[in-house]
Amino acid sequence: MSARIASVAVFCGSRFGSLPAYREAAESMGAGLAQAGIHLIYGGGYVGLMGAVADAAIEAGGKVTGIIPEFLEAREVMHRGITELVVTKSMHTRKQRMFTDADAFAILPGGFGTFDEMMEIITWKQLQLHSKPILIVNVANWADPAIAMLDAAVSQGFASPEARMLVKIMPDVPSALAELAGMKRSSRETASSVAHL
Numbered sequence: 001m002s003a004r005i006a007s008v009a010v011f012c013g014s015r016f017g018s019l020p021a022y023r024e025a026a027e028s029m030g031a032g033l034a035q036a037g038i039h040l041i042y043g044g045g046y047v048g049l050m051g052a053v054a055d056a057a058i059e060a061g062g063k064v065t066g067i068i069p070e071f072l073e074a075r076e077v078m079h080r081g082i083t084e085l086v087v088t089k090s091m092h093t094r095k096q097r098m099f100t101d102a103d104a105f106a107i108l109p110g111g112f113g114t115f116d117e118m119m120e121i122i123t124w125k126q127l128q129l130h131s132k133p134i135l136i137v138n139v140a141n142w143a144d145p146a147i148a149m150l151d152a153a154v155s156q157g158f159a160s161p162e163a164r165m166l167v168k169i170m171p172d173v174p175s176a177l178a179e180l181a182g183m184k185r186s187s188r189e190t191a192s193s194v195a196h197l
């Protein structure tokens with residue numbers, strides 16, 4: 001039996017970016033997840049949009065787990081005000097833990113680290129290591145170049161049209177939250193799929 005999405009990993013920037021809309025979106029996502037009773041999983045930092053999403057979720061009474069590798073504790077200013085902070089040995093174990101703890105993934109504006117996390121979670125899905133929902137939240141069209149890159153991979157014959165459907169593009173945070181509210185948790189993730197990561 002499938003249940004509602006109970007936890008969402010949010011990938012986003014460790015900076016605020018150039019538009020106020022980015023920070024507003026991060027705050028609105030944090031508050032919206034908390035109000036929906038959805039556990040926020042994120043990178044554990046206090047800085048940039050990462051800190052904004054976590055602060056807003058905590059302020060709205062939500063449950064927040066931050067997962068940070070020990071070498072980034074200082075650089076990303078580990079957030080000490082969240083529900084649970086997990087310190088991992090490496091970047092790889094951080095991403096693996098975020099993957100296993102989350103029922104779905106939401107990608108908010110961010111930089112190279114966000115791109116890395118987004119592409120990894122999409123490619124793991126392409127490899128059928130999971131079937132969890134992935135939403136790109138295209139706040140103020142920040143993701144247009146990344147979406148164009150995904151589309152180009154299909155038109156150039158490097159990815160199938162089916163693979164392109166593994167990720168949903170949402171125009172803003174309210175539509176992403178509505179989508180998550182209507183989604184069921186996938187039951188296909190197993191210990192063996194994690195063992196292949």
Ligand SMILES: Nc1ncnc2c1ncn2[C@@H]1O[C@H](COP(=O)(O)O)[C@@H](O)[C@H]1O
Nearest residue numbers: 012013014015043110111112113114116
């Ligand atoms: N190479 C990376 N792999 C995974 N995650 C990374 C990488 N570089 C940075 N990160 C993390 O991603 C978020 C956001 O980074 P932005 O570059 O600000 O988008 C942050 O937690 C980084 O530690």
